[in-house]
Amino acid sequence: MKKKLKVLLLFDSPYFMPRGYDFNEEFRDPDWDTERDVYRALQQIGHDVNVLGLHNDIGILLEELKENRPDIVFNLAEVFNEKPNFDKNVVWLLEMLRVPYTGVSPGSLLICNNKALSKKILTFHKIKVPDFQTFHKNHRVGLPKALKPPLIVKPLCEEASRGISRASVADNEKSFIKRVNFIHKSMNMDAIAEEYIEGRELYISVLGNRRIKILPPRETTFGQFPEDKPRIGTYKAKWDDAYRKRWGIKNVFAKRLPDGVDKKIEDICKKAYRALNIQCYARIDIRITPESVVYILEANANPCLAREDEIAQSAEKSGIPYNELIQKIIKLAFQRNR
Ligand SMILES: Nc1ncnc2c1ncn2[C@@H]1O[C@H](COP(=O)(O)OP(=O)(O)O)[C@@H](O)[C@H]1O
Numbered sequence: 001m002k003k004k005l006k007v008l009l010l011f012d013s014p015y016f017m018p019r020g021y022d023f024n025e026e027f028r029d030p031d032w033d034t035e036r037d038v039y040r041a042l043q044q045i046g047h048d049v050n051v052l053g054l055h056n057d058i059g060i061l062l063e064e065l066k067e068n069r070p071d072i073v074f075n076l077a078e079v080f081n082e083k084p085n086f087d088k089n090v091v092w093l094l095e096m097l098r099v100p101y102t103g104v105s106p107g108s109l110l111i112c113n114n115k116a117l118s119k120k121i122l123t124f125h126k127i128k129v130p131d132f133q134t135f136h137k138n139h140r141v142g143l144p145k146a147l148k149p150p151l152i153v154k155p156l157c158e159e160a161s162r163g164i165s166r167a168s169v170a171d172n173e174k175s176f177i178k179r180v181n182f183i184h185k186s187m188n189m190d191a192i193a194e195e196y197i198e199g200r201e202l203y204i205s206v207l208g209n210r211r212i213k214i215l216p217p218r219e220t221t222f223g224q225f226p227e228d229k230p231r232i233g234t235y236k237a238k239w240d241d242a243y244r245k246r247w248g249i250k251n252v253f254a255k256r257l258p259d260g261v262d263k264k265i266e267d268i269c270k271k272a273y274r275a276l277n278i279q280c281y282a283r284i285d286i287r288i289t290p291e292s293v294v295y296i297l298e299a300n301a302n303p304c305l306a307r308e309d310e311i312a313q314s315a316e317k318s319g320i321p322y323n324e325l326i327q328k329i330i331k332l333a334f335q336r337n338r
């Protein structure tokens with residue numbers, strides 16, 4: 001690998017901006033912390049960095065790749081034209097044009113972004129996931145007999161806890177149907193209902209291709225949040241600072257785990273990473289029951305990479321400072337493409 005690379009930092013933009021726009025103004029906003037942190041790291045490492053924000057015009061990406069072909073695309077694009085399921089199409093384009101890129105392949109994005117599809121594959125590999133049932137739009141909805149309540153109802157293909165609130169956990173037919181209908185009608189999405197797994201919630205960051213490294217686990221602690229209410233990562237619990245402060249909700253390094261559980265988590269996460277054919281980096285969300293049974297809730301392909309985010313925190317703790325993490329992801333991308 002060359003020392004100084006020509007890197008195109010690719011991300012999604014909420015509005016159209018032409019090629020050559022520098023996004024310095026946007027990078028001051030905390031909403032853009034991943035883009036800004038990765039951009040600065042790439043510069044500090046010494047790469048020659050161009051940025052491109054995609055909104056709804058794929059033509060600017062094609063022009064950029066043709067006229068100013070990078071050695072690699074650092075891919076942070078999560079949506080295209082505000083549609084999360086188009087993220088993979090952007091990567092498919094990079095594959096078709098044979099441009100190396102960071103993060104997972106489009107096939108793996110497709111699997112990881114669908115909470116039912118990924119669980120079917122994990123089940124085939126005998127990895128424990130909550131029992132579930134899908135509810136597609138325009139079909140009859142009823143409390144699934146095969147699942148043990150309480151159930152949690154989520155959009156089938158969403159991220160960042162969009163569509164997840166306290167009302168997502170239902171223990172009777174009425175509240176269940178109401179929530180499924182909310183996802184179908186208000187969010188215009190298919191839904192998945194899963195058995196509710198009681199227990200600690202951990203986030204396991206993973207790096208690698210064939211050789212896989214598991215980083216120190218992070219955990220959400222729910223502070224003074226009532227014990228008789230579902231302690232889950234709702235949208236508010238994740239993103240509303242005032243709400244987090246009020247209930248003492250924090251993300252921390254996982255406190256001591258029962259004997260043997262660390263190793264169990266490591267084995268399960270490695271197995272899941274391979275089963276889902278993930279490359280470069282990912283974050284796996286898990287729950288551990290009071291009986292120490294480990295369930296995978298979901299695998300996040302291309303998770304957020306800001307300095308504050310779980311993967312960067314876990315990497316730092318394991319002795320990989322931020323800039324080194326970003327450089328490592330580039331190395332893994334080239335290695336994968338070989
Ligand atoms: N089966 C489940 N049992 C218990 N809690 C769950 C379950 N599924 C999701 N949750 C809670 O909801 C949060 C968001 O769910 P997740 O599937 O990770 O969706 P997202 O992709 O939006 O992060 C999780 O962090 C967890 O707190």
Ligand SMILES: [Mg+2]
Pocket residue numbers: 160161285298
């Ligand atoms: Mg999650």
